[in-house]
Amino acid sequence: MAAVQFSSTSPVSEPPVIRDVLVSALTDALVAVGVEPPPSGIDIERPANRDHGDWSSNVALARAKAAGRNPRELAGELVAHLAGADVPHVAGVEIAGPGFVNFRLYDTWLYDVLRQVEADGVDGYARLEIAGGQRVLVEFVSANPTGPLHAGHARGAVYGDSLARVLERCGHEVGREYLLNDRGMQMQHFADSIAAAAAGEPTPESGYQGAYIDEWATELPPDVDSLEWAYARCRTEIEATLERLDIHFEYWHSERDMVASGAIEATLADLRAAGVVDDADDAVWLRATDFGDDKDRVLVKSDGEPTYLLPDIAYHRDKFARGWDLLINVWGADHHGYVPRMKAAIQALGHDPDDLEIQVTQLVRLERGGTEVKIGKRSGEFIELAEIIDEVGADATRFTYLLQSIDSQQTIDLAVIASQTMDNPVFYVQMAHARARSIQRKAAETGFASPDAATVDLSPLGHRRELEVLRALSELPDLLGVACRERAPHKVATWVRQLAAAFHGFHHDCYVIGDGIPPELTAARLALVDAARIGLAIGLGLLGVSAPEEMR
RNA sequence: GCCCUCGUAGCUCAGCUGGACAGAGCACCGGACUUCUAAUCCGAUGGUCGCAGGUUCGAAUCCUGCCGAGGGCGCCA
16 A cells, blocks of 8 residues: 555645646745745746656745845745755756756656646546636627528637637636627518518618528428528527537527617617717717727617617626626627627626636638638538538537637638648547547456556656656646636647647557556556546536547 | 728637746657457647737737738618
């Protein structure tokens, strides 16, 4: 039975997080040399270059001015003090460059990481509580129910869902919401177009075209309300497509319901009461310029009809009224111009503009084998999202869209991601997970029990490949926190590729079972394989990509 | 004209909210399969981080101005 060096006061083994250990040691050292620790906290980071140690701090650089000493001198004093302190896992401390303090650690710190991963598992490892339960409503997709989801909706759909997953894991209470614009002229045009097609008549003025109109028209039963039928047909289509991507909305918010409830009139009344509304030129205006918008905006047109803006304001008012602390809207780049007026509107209603966050996804250019796939808007020539899923699969669809920051315009070649080759990173990562499973199956067949990570001797682990896997695992909690704060799930995609690369390297160089491998090494490596499996499953789970038992 | 996003290797993109000599994948070149799937691994080649200033001990990262790409600027939704 190996010694367990964790606190005995807690029934759950909770290895000290290395960051806390080092920060605490640095704090002590600063105090010892008579320098006030930085009010913002001490910064610890992993140097990009391994020659600079395992962990590094720039605290001497940051505090040199306040301490009235030059950075290297201060760093030297810190190092001298740290050398005398008995800091767990620390093998050496050095000054480097302009005044960095670099820590060189024993591999034991990575053994703690492995134990932590195993103790916490897929559900618990890198589950953060940095959000304090803040209630966030993520609204995304919200495509008009006048046709199937198309390629243009894909990025927002996948991003919104993965963002929600990241937020949840970081301690937010999260709701996913889809706003259904189920009233208005667009719905009528849509229904008329289907009815016309069913009757063999030409597409009406400002109607919809496209293969789906003709197809759905053939399904239109006689003697039904064409609008209601078309709406239901479309919703079924949209939900089915989202279902294939494993996207599930907790809330489908109907604009009709909102109208019926009188929320729109109530919103206008609120705005009037707030004194931010002007009547001019027979129209009703929101004085948006009072809140940083470029111009004032019409709420009710001179013909007495509300603009789209008023119900939209009512909708956001409703979201807050339902108790959400923070609203995140995922919008396409073609709507970014509406950000200032929406923020102005919620301010006019008395909310903090920061309580509405709008994430804008840049456009995606689609190619097939290097040639752009052209889409014509009105003509109905577009690629349905369902077609993309048919072509490349749900996992590749999600992974590919999540590979890049939403801020960058993305180019996706469908031919490339449809190919199940090395060009396609999703298979690379899934393969890593399947490999881990494969090794575990072999272990079971060979009669190796899965080791208890809390007690197994990990000291046989020391191979460069083994340590790379553990290092990657150690980075996940920090990385997830950044991904959450920056609303950047693509960082998870980048990370999981790194972990997969480390694991493939390990797999290649470190045989686990048989072939003259000593049983102690097999046991330690099996623990590592399971930890890697957990990390891969967490990463893939956040991306909404399946973690397969085997590749076929 | 104004606003938003972007401009990093031949291509597609990272770069952890300023840090130590700029990274990955693909492509190209050269290696590794009696092994838990070679759908893998290793090595080599490849970049004035659009340009010019500024802030800083330190800038791909922050600020300003240009240049270029995409998107947006309705009493349309």
